[in-house]
């Protein structure tokens with residue numbers, strides 16, 4: 001087997017300490033200025049930054065976004081995909097940017113594209129010269145650059161004579177190369193001087209204007225540049241965007257004992273497995289490296305005589321490895337119920353006991369990823385019961401591709417970690433038959449996708465299969481070269497640790513991933529294949545009434561239910577007609593829980609719907625709803641926010657809320673002591689009424705054909721006309737004449753549904769309460785409190801082409817009077 005020989009003379013780790021920004025706070029976000037021409041570079045850059053999960057904001061057309069928010073910097077780094085964009089920012093923007101960079105100690109990362117096609121030129125402001133369109137040789141990284149961290153400095157990477165490099169040079173003390181290369185001036189277009197050394201990446205210490213900058217050419221696909229870009233991001237952001245240097249690597253070998261003959265491991269293959277592991281540990285390439293073997297006991301000693309010997313030898317060598325359950329017969333768990341799964345697991349557990357396997361009892365992997373995502377509750381429960389499991393891994397969350405977007409989540413106490421593929425599948429066992437051939441595999445290892453997988457993932461769980469270690473032993477070839485190459489050219493410290501430690505590291509670094517973001521299995525072919533045949537997306541709603549509370553949502557819910565084509569969710573014991581799934585409390589229950597609240601729709605044209613009036617103000621609900629139900633329709637109802645506040649106060653009083661019983665409405669809405677109960681009640685009265693701030697979040701995810709704004713006051717006055725609008729919005733084939741279904745009830749003071757017997761069945765006593773009108777002092781206070789918000793709503797509706805509720809028109813007219 002070929003073993004990668006490191007030619008880097010620098011073997012010791014030399015780690016510069018980055019300056020931090022101490023007390024100045026910035027968000028962990030990158031701002032990228034770009035134009036249309038630089039799309040390819042932008043795409044690659046966003047991909048790289050996305051792979052390390054840093055957030056990005058893209059600004060086209062040189063527009064400056066909000067740079068500060070509540071005395072916190074909005075960005076930790078600013079990038080220009082083209083020098084030209086930076087040079088031609090308008091004067092005001094440049095000054096603002098400079099001020100921001102100085103105040104928040106933020107640096108600039110500037111790309112100079114070869115297409116910019118400027119011959120030897122002096123930058124307008126500083127003595128930096130650059131030359132485009134050159135051939136180069138002898139690329140090497142400057143050992144003394146303080147920028148390098150992941151990148152191991154001080155080596156000659158290769159002789160690359162490819163064309164079209166932009167190179168930099170300067171004699172000014174502010175400039176210091178991060179990497180250099182020789183110019184090979186061979187063609188008329190080359191603009192550098194043959195034989196001279198130029199910078200390929202240049203640092204500007206900022207001696208002239210106080211802002212540190214790093215200039216890159218557009219060779220962003222070059223793997224060394226990817227490493228230096230990651231270092232530059234950490235350096236220029238003063239460690240705000242810093243990746244740790246530890247890389248936790250677990251190599252799972254799935255399908256142990258299971259492979260088609262003659263692809264199983266033989267005795268010699270097992271010996272090589274042990275030798276590999278010993279060598280990697282001894283040379284300290286990956287600390288404590290240990291293969292993690294997922295076994296399916298049913299297939300033990302199946303195959304030809306050599307393979308049987310291989311199986312036996314693997315068991316004899318068992319203490320060299322760690323082991324985990326991969327189910328007895330390697331069936332897809334989503335096809336089994338809880339008791340069948342428990343049976344499967346118990347037989348495999350017995351096998352492990354008989355053969356004295358050194359097990360990770362808290363870790364397992366489901367065959368074919370089935371049952372993990374989309375989640376199959378029975379699998380999670382069986383895992384917990386039989387194994388006491390708390391860690392697993394999958395490549396399917398949220399989607400298989402792009403691999404960089406894979407995430408982890410925690411469900412029913414089980415930590416699900418993302419799993420990475422190394423292109424070694426059950427059918428890739430020979431160099432000759434590897435898709436794209438050996439060159440493709442080598443490219444991936446030596447600086448390509450596989451290499452970048454380890455660079456960008458703090459925790460990498462690789463999925464491999466038993467057969468990858470037999471035949472040509474492609475897996476051993478891959479890992480030996482990959483790990484040695486990483487050790488040679490980076491300062492990363494690779495190690496193998498147990499799964500529970502992996503999970504701790506992962507979720508400590510990515511706490512935002514703990515709560516899953518449920519996607520729709522029916523929108524993903526692979527997910528559908530590993531989802532129980534008994535489940536159907538038809539039990540998910542097509543319409544959600546999201547509130548806010550006290551605007552007439554129950555009336556709308558009741559009126560919609562009168563339509564034979566529309567069916568609501570089942571009632572809940574605790575929250576009555578509301579499901580309240582898209583809230584922190586219930587969302588963790590998963591989509592099976594949600595779907596169980598809906599009937600099987602009687603016909604294709606049935607519209608399932610639910611209303612939960614608290615969704616409107618839930619910060620995550622718009623994204624969560626859109627991710628699960630991208631085509632669903634949304635209805636918000638708006639009434640005068642002052643009236644809404646008063647209605648909530650009445651609601652609180654009748655629910656015996658102490659603050660509401662003790663304090664007048666005026667005292668509540670003017671409460672200032674932020675830690676008191678009365679202030680809490682104040683917020684519930686006032687904040688949902690700041691409609692536009694909430695509506696903006698809904699509008700980010702739903703377009704006009706999906707989002708209807710109902711006039712809640714008209715729903716009281718003239719529900720017939722308002723229901724006509726709702727029916728049009730839902731594009732109902734058979735529209736109902738609501739004038740026959742709703743009649744005004746003088747006693748109730750509201751419209752009520754007409755029952756079959758002709759009687760009126762009004763909403764319960766909690767809807768349409770009787771109470772005295774609001775006092776003038778409160779009215780004045782609220783008028784003032786909501787003034788800006790009312791204006792914002794008016795602008796919002798104008799800008800998005802919505803018609804305006806009558807109450808809003810009146811408010812605006814009053815303001816202008």
Ligand SMILES: Nc1ncnc2c1ncn2[C@@H]1O[C@H](COP(=O)(O)OS(=O)(=O)O)[C@@H](OP(=O)(O)O)[C@H]1O
Nearest residue numbers: 549550551552553554555613647750751767768769
């Ligand atoms: N037809 C009909 N019957 C009864 N009540 C009606 C009706 N249409 C609208 N409304 C108004 O609905 C207000 C209650 O709003 P919600 O149902 O959204 O309240 S809740 O958030 O679900 O508790 C309720 O508020 P209050 O008047 O303060 O009780 C009513 O004003």
